[in-house]
Amino acid sequence: MAKSWLWCLSLLALAHRGHCQAVAPPKLSDPCNSRRxxxxxxxxxxxxxxxxxxxNDPRWTQYCDSLLAVCPTVAYAYQQKAVPLIKDGRYAEAFALENRAAELDPPQWLAYRGFLKCIFTKDYEGALLDFQQVARLKPGSREMDHTYPFFEGLxxxxLGNLQRAEANFKEDIRQQKGPDGTHDVHFNTLFYVGVLYLELKNYPQAKSYLAQCLQAYPQHPEANYxxxxxxxxxxDEATAQRYLLAAQKALASGYRLNEDNIYYANYPRQITDYEIRRALR
Known part of the structure; x- marks a missing residue:
């Protein structure tokens, strides 16, 4: 009989223990998971x-570090902390932060990392992968005023993949023109398509696109060059000299490609007066 009572008491204790576990208050969630x-x-x-x-002020980085000490999953803080490093050419340090930002929030920062690879570090294979991946996440979106196919074309x-570049730029133009085909095309798209056709030795097409670029932006140094x-x-040396001199004058007057970050990195096929003087010999 005593054994029966002990057995019953054990069952009651287990039931009570299980009941207490079931009603235990849940753990508080991490506030860093809240977008707000x-x-x-x-x-x-x-x-x-x-x-x-x-x-360039140390306090910029200090504030970013303070935020990350509170909440180490804020992608924007990593991207902002990388800004001084990018401007200073410290790319290895910067990309450790950019990679973390892109990992935490790919739709927001993957295209930006692709832009940096394309324009700043000339990692064209890496940039292509980033833009192809983000295009699946955000089709038809843009980065730095350009479509993703624009950067893929660059x-x-x-890389010398001229047929692929041609297809990229055609898609870039299609997206820029919009569904009704009436929107303007960025003058630097026209410029790079002209350069592409020059590479392909399709001179009529090269002249057509470069002339369209100059119609939109007559002082474009690279398009003139x-x-x-x-x-x-x-x-045709006479006509060539006219455009080369126009390029030289435009550069001397301070005209440039008119792209974001132009003062921190050279864009593909960007020129200096040195290239113009050599062509004028």
Whole structure:
């Protein structure tokens, strides 16, 4: 009989223990998982903190570090911390941060990393992978005022994949023109398509696209230069010299490609006065 009572008491104890476990209060969730909380940290440490100073000021980085100490999963803080490093050419350090930002928020930062690879570090294969991946996440989107196929076209142009570059630029133009086909095409798309056709020795097409670029932006130094080189390739030295001199004048007057970050990195096929003087010999 005593054994029966002990057995019953054991069952009651187990039942009571299980009941207590079932009603135990749940653990509080990590506030860093809340977008609203992350945004509040960005406002406090970035918008009202780092952005009050130049990115060359140590306090810029200190504010980014302060945010990450509170919440190490805010992608924007990594991207902002990388800004001074990118501008200073410290790419290895910068990309450790850019990689973390792209890992935490691919739709937001993958295309930006592709842009940096294409323009700053000339990692064209890596940039292609980034733009192809983000195009699946955000089809039809843009980065730095350009479509993803624009940057893919630049990468393939520089890699010598000219047929792929041609297909990329055609898609870039299609996206820019929009569903009704009436929107303007960026003058630098026209410029790079002209360069592509010069590479392909399709001189009529090269002249057509470079002339369209100059119609939109007459002082475009590179478009004038490469149009001059196109005429040189056809043996028309008089016309070539006119465009080469126009390129030289435009550069001397301060005209440039008019792209973001133009003062921190050279864009593909960007020229200096040295190239113009050599072509004028």
């Amino acid at each position: 909380y992350q945004d509040s940290l960005v406002t406090r440490y970035i918008e009202n903190g780092a952005h009050r100073y130049s990115y 990468c393939n142009l520089e 490469y149009l001059g080189r196109t005429y040189q390739a056809q043996g």
